[in-house]
Amino acid sequence: MAAILIAEDEPFSRMVVEAAARDLGLEPLAVADGDAAIAQARAAESLEVLFTDIHMPPGPDGWAVAREVRRIHPDIRVIYTSGQAGPEDYERFAVPESCLLPKPYTSIELVAAIAGEGLSH
Template structure:
């Protein structure tokens, strides 16, 4: 079953940052689900909710960082589009090489919404 509103999985280990990201996305009309780590994100993705976009931080606790999570999602859920975010601008090149949208922290609501919109409505990856 498809949702009328796109559902975004927001993955960030910083609770206030995750809340902010969810609030920005919800104000733009998206439904959101938050996850603390890559492992939590995978559990959410394995559940009944169909996600259109995943927004993930790069540096997180546990065995997987945001790029490893993105690779897992690209392999297992290729329909989920991915936006990577970090306070380290050096990750932008790595994101581009992986065909991922990158948003540098700190970002404005408009910057985040533009990245989410581009991914939510963008063409499927090949």
Template sequence: MADRYRTRLVVSGDRTLWDPDWGDLCDVPAVVVLIVEDNALVRMGMSGSLAEEGFEVLEASNAAEALAMLTGHSAIGMMFTDINMGLGMDGLELAAIVHDRWPLVQIMVTSGRLDVDVHALPPGALFVAKPYSQDAVLETMQELVDNWQ
């Protein structure tokens, strides 16, 4: 799915120039976000909010599912993962693997734990403490996208 945007180059004040050879509209693909969260209600809530904002969303309930999705979907540009996900690999381990294997994937990590060592995050990864405001997470994700593209 791609959103359509009008391409403009603002030169100064109210003067706007554009290249007619580019056409009026260009297709910009939606950013694909992988949400990794073992709590189905939290995962679905965040997925819905992201989809409403124009993100394409994939969901995983644990690290193993997330790695399988990353392997099969080269378009994933961002991952939002919880640290504590029950059995198996935790979100910090997942973040480290994703950073090593897919260095272009933006990473956001969340947890309700108070003892999270943010220095254990991969370089460039962001931490969001629970409980978080979905609006604040969306704003942070949009900033990451704006800086990335």
């Protein structure tokens, strides 16, 4: 089963993303901060998708998490999410095969992002 790494510091949001991932046939690996996300990426044999909140204090933010996870798993798709980051941030920091999912998002938007619709680059 393909895996998705979910780095989201808000517990309810994390649970919603986990449920959507399971519905799409992905194995969710969910963590609450950037350090745990990087550790999980190092331990995982393979990852198909990274779903990362951009703002996860106090550790590495989602931009740094994506850079490090992409170094470990070069072909991973990345979904960035934030209630604060704008398109200019995304254009500056995004990696290929990624998308920005602004908060709040609908379940339809979430599923589409996880399924790989709306990718840029």
